[in-house]
Amino acid sequence: MSNSNQRPLNVGLVGGSSGFIAKAHQRAIFMDGTRRVTAGALSSNSEKAMASASEWPYPIVGYESFDAMLEGELEKSAGERIDYVLILTPNHAHFEPARKFIEAGIPVFCEKPLTLSLQESETLSAIVKEKEIPFCVAHTYLGHWTTRLARHVVQSGLLGDIRWVDVSYLQSWMAVRSRNPDFAKTAWRLDPAKSGPSNCGGDIGTHALMQLRYITGLEVKALSAHLESLVKIEGFEADQLDDHFTAYCQLDNGGRALVRATQIAIGHKNDLRIEVNGALGSLKWAQEESEKLVINLIDQPERIHWRGGIHANDGFFQNLPEELMDEPTTPWGHAEGFHDAFARLHRCFESDVRAYQSGTYNGTDGSKYATVDDGVTGLRFIEKAVESNRNGHAWVEL
Ligand SMILES: NC(=O)c1ccc[n+]([C@@H]2O[C@H](COP(=O)([O-])OP(=O)(O)OC[C@H]3O[C@@H](n4cnc5c(N)ncnc54)[C@H](O)[C@@H]3O)[C@@H](O)[C@H]2O)c1
Numbered sequence: 001m002s003n004s005n006q007r008p009l010n011v012g013l014v015g016g017s018s019g020f021i022a023k024a025h026q027r028a029i030f031m032d033g034t035r036r037v038t039a040g041a042l043s044s045n046s047e048k049a050m051a052s053a054s055e056w057p058y059p060i061v062g063y064e065s066f067d068a069m070l071e072g073e074l075e076k077s078a079g080e081r082i083d084y085v086l087i088l089t090p091n092h093a094h095f096e097p098a099r100k101f102i103e104a105g106i107p108v109f110c111e112k113p114l115t116l117s118l119q120e121s122e123t124l125s126a127i128v129k130e131k132e133i134p135f136c137v138a139h140t141y142l143g144h145w146t147t148r149l150a151r152h153v154v155q156s157g158l159l160g161d162i163r164w165v166d167v168s169y170l171q172s173w174m175a176v177r178s179r180n181p182d183f184a185k186t187a188w189r190l191d192p193a194k195s196g197p198s199n200c201g202g203d204i205g206t207h208a209l210m211q212l213r214y215i216t217g218l219e220v221k222a223l224s225a226h227l228e229s230l231v232k233i234e235g236f237e238a239d240q241l242d243d244h245f246t247a248y249c250q251l252d253n254g255g256r257a258l259v260r261a262t263q264i265a266i267g268h269k270n271d272l273r274i275e276v277n278g279a280l281g282s283l284k285w286a287q288e289e290s291e292k293l294v295i296n297l298i299d300q301p302e303r304i305h306w307r308g309g310i311h312a313n314d315g316f317f318q319n320l321p322e323e324l325m326d327e328p329t330t331p332w333g334h335a336e337g338f339h340d341a342f343a344r345l346h347r348c349f350e351s352d353v354r355a356y357q358s359g360t361y362n363g364t365d366g367s368k369y370a371t372v373d374d375g376v377t378g379l380r381f382i383e384k385a386v387e388s389n390r391n392g393h394a395w396v397e398l
Pocket residue numbers: 014015016017018019020021022041042043044045065066088089090091093111112113138139140185203
């Protein structure tokens with residue numbers, strides 16, 4: 001972690017002029033005072049990019065394109081130039097900037113899904129390994145303190161062998177927003193050329209998959225999937241991507257999982273939830289109530305554990321990792337949420353970027369944030385789900 005003798009890290013943005021996600025990242029970047037946004041190529045439209053940069057809440061260097069940003073920043077001395085780049089563009093515009101910045105030796109924090117295709121993701125992964133450079137995929141929900149606690153609970157064996165995982169991400173925006181006149185702004189998500197082989201599976205199914213893999217440490221070995229378009233949009237017809245995604249999965253320990261995502265469930269907002277069932281007990285976590293973790297052990301009353309109320313010596317949780325207990329959090333009752341989760345990812349990434357700059361970076365084990373290989377796994381999952389759907393929902397191995 002950083003200390004007061006260290007200058008704040010400089011972050012450059014690619015994209016971000018229109019999406020809410022840029023504002024969420026901006027707050028998370030600033031949260032510790034050890035990182036700040038200093039540059040941006042904020043739009044694919046060069047005029048808009050410059051105008052948006054000039055409207056940024058504090059002075060940043062605006063660039064007309066990410067190529068111009070790379071060139072301009074490389075001309076600066078270390079310490080002045082950006083220390084890492086954050087890619088916030090639609091999915092089809094992740095690969096090129098990510099590749100170019102990594103090749104130039106600048107660490108990359110990239111929105112999900114990692115790329116448009118598995119092949120692109122594998123290419124990025126190979127370059128990241130060759131360059132031995134930090135790379136993060138923005139799977140936001142790994143940053144919740146309670147997600148990290150859930151990972152410890154499951155992987156410490158408290159629930160016994162995992163038999164069944166039910167993970168779902170339910171939203172309503174396709175049903176709700178498709179009726180609004182500004183829907184065109186969002187419509188890129190339904191277009192395979194901009195979104196990839198799946199809209200709903202790629203956009204939020206990959207979050208659900210990542211939550212499953214991160215908490216349980218298990219991998220999907222085979223799947224049988226359904227990808228459906230339940231809200232029909234005029235002008236898309238045959239090409240319209242899915243808004244409803246269901247994959248029944250075999251896990252590599254012999255267990256089973258259901259990975260579901262939908263964008264048509266009116267009443268659901270960002271309803272990501274997971275239930276992990278083991279031989280000795282179960283655990284439930286939901287992002288809209290992310291201050292708590294619910295644990296049921298056989299023949300014991302249900303336990304609701306609140307972030308902030310968990311102590312290393314409370315006799316229930318065994319061997320709570322020091323680094324988890326040392327994480328900066330607010331006292332319980334002062335709720336943490338989405339921005340805190342993002343900030344935790346940026347904080348961990350900052351630490352790796354500083355190590356990289358001082359020559360002590362040894363790679364990441366995926367315990368702090370999603371890695372480039374997690375991004376590859378997400379794309380493989382999606383491509384195999386599409387294959388299964390195309391072949392009558394047949395079982396497909398990953
Ligand atoms: N982690 C999360 O929780 C989360 C949430 C929402 C969106 N996302 C991801 O963020 C990404 C962006 O989604 P969005 O909804 O904000 O999209 P958006 O369409 O609202 O915004 C994308 C921005 O990228 C800009 N852009 C496009 N091409 C560019 C280029 N070549 N150079 C510079 N800027 C360019 C656009 O001008 C726009 O400002 C997607 O990959 C999406 O999956 C992640």
